[in-house]
Amino acid sequence: MKGRKLANTLLVKPNKILLPIYLTADIPHIIKYMGSKKPIINFITKAIDTVHVEGNWVCDLFSGSCSISAALRKRYNFISNDIQAYSEVLAKTYFSDLSMYDYDELEIQINDSAHIHVAWFKENYPVLFYDYSFVDSVQEYQKIELAQRSLFANETFNSDYHLFAKYYSGTYWSFEQCVWIDALRKTADNFINTPIYFAMLSSIMFAMSYTTQSTGHFAQYRDGNSEESVKNIIYYRQKNFFEFFTRKFKQLLGSLDNSLKKLDTKTLDFEKCLNSLPLGSTVYADPPYAPVHYSRFYHALETLVKYDFPKVDHKARYRTDRHQSPFSQKSKALEAFGTLFSGIIKRKAQLVLSYSGSGVVEISKIIDLANKKFDLDKYEITIEKLEYKHSTMGRFDDADRDVIEYLLIAKLK
């Protein structure tokens, strides 16, 4: 390989430029998200800051919970892309200017709309509004949940907004909590062309994330087969959905002001998004690294946003149209990295790629591929690494694990 300098696998570049430190407290938290980069936000943004060319766009190609757009919203014109529609809502929320809104002035409108909806359901389905504080046995709990789940097959509610009541009662949420999700979704639609629309949807997502009886994602709900698990589930069943919604909504109104930067959002496959990028963009890529599909964990958020009464399957009630990412499939992942590198080269872009040391593809294979694909006379490739604790969000027995995060940085010389 004459004339081509290969990337040094574990080279950590000293950084002499003074860069801003992003405090996670300044990034309003919205959803519990596996693999959110919030805990290591400064490691990532420092790399983006150092490769970025002033005046160009920054693109977060796999934006997920949008921690990066939240951190950089005041610094760069930003393109946020993810195949999932809920991620677009989160990006639009973080870039909203809500400084002119005061919750007290919106309270009556929001309260009235949501409470009228819930009151209609209380009047028509009183027996499905259970007081969980009286549930004192596993059998009693399971009887209640089964009665709610019978709505999947039978009920055609005489109300436009009943998706969650019909699809999810007695699963992740109780019937009552589902009626609140529908009520607030309906209320958000009253504000559809205003800046608070996205903040309202995000606040519903926050409440869904924190009231579900599962571990904050929606890969499966718990059956409640033992006294101990029923006790814990009842704790979640008693959570007041509206209270969670208003708490987050007030926080967003109080913290999101004009970013003074432009936002463009896309819900494209990464390859299509890359092809549409302005030349010279800085791309941050954080593709999935585990052999499980994100769409299986966050389908309920997608359904909240689309509100499209999808076909669902499996006990966990996944959308049948859920996305299958090549990055989560061992047979396809390395090829997908090749597509990613080609797209970057075509757009004369700079790349900061995040990947875990325990991903579907070994990091050494990705580095080898980068060395083959990039013209090393034009691009400088460096690798950085960081060891940190990563939340498993209940996917494994341990609450968090030590992981190594790698950054592969391809910078135009």
Ligand SMILES: C[S@@+](CC[C@H](N)C(=O)[O-])C[C@H]1O[C@@H](n2cnc3c(N)ncnc32)[C@H](O)[C@@H]1O
């Ligand atoms: C590791 S997560 C990104 C996490 C994000 N950086 C954060 O801090 O929240 C990976 C994301 O890639 C998205 N994704 C997976 N395959 C994709 C594809 N082919 N095109 C676009 N997005 C994809 C998933 O929906 C998921 O949100």
